[in-house]
Amino acid sequence: xxxxxxxxxxxxxxxxxxxxxxxxxxxxxxxxxxxxxxxxxxxxxxxxxxxxxxxxxxxxxxxxxxxxxxxxxxxxxxxxxxxxxxxxxxxxxxxxxxxxxxxxxxxxxxxxxxxxxxxxxxxxxxx
Numbered sequence: 001x002x003x004x005x006x007x008x009x010x011x012x013x014x015x016x017x018x019x020x021x022x023x024x025x026x027x028x029x030x031x032x033x034x035x036x037x038x039x040x041x042x043x044x045x046x047x048x049x050x051x052x053x054x055x056x057x058x059x060x061x062x063x064x065x066x067x068x069x070x071x072x073x074x075x076x077x078x079x080x081x082x083x084x085x086x087x088x089x090x091x092x093x094x095x096x097x098x099x100x101x102x103x104x105x106x107x108x109x110x111x112x113x114x115x116x117x118x119x120x121x122x123x124x125x126x127x
Contacts (some may be wrong), residue, residue, distance in 0.1 A: 014107035021100035037086035
């Protein structure tokens with residue numbers, strides 16, 4: 001496989017991974033106020049092939065306990081009157097989203113550059 005095509009495939013793989021990261025973070029943000037919700041974490045591993053730099057393997061749940069709030073009137077409270085809040089930090093999620101967005105843009109720029117070089121090569125061969 002030529003290097004320009006490999007570069008384009010890696011960039012596409014990177015954009016797909018960053019899209020999944022943004023999706024998981026958006027689910028966490030959406031459920032930040034849901035009592036008992038556990039933050040989702042995307043597990044990423046290096047791909048066995050050169051075409052895919054990294055792949056998302058699975059979504060795990062963060063084992064960190066959420067804050068316990070005293071609210072005996074809540075139907076979700078335990079015997080002692082406490083409700084376990086979600087363990088989602090909006091600051092962490094927004095930082096993760098920003099990082100994923102910038103990584104997506106970097107992969108997109110890499111794809112565009114490889115496409116431009118590929119087009120230039122085709123133009124030279126047509127002459």
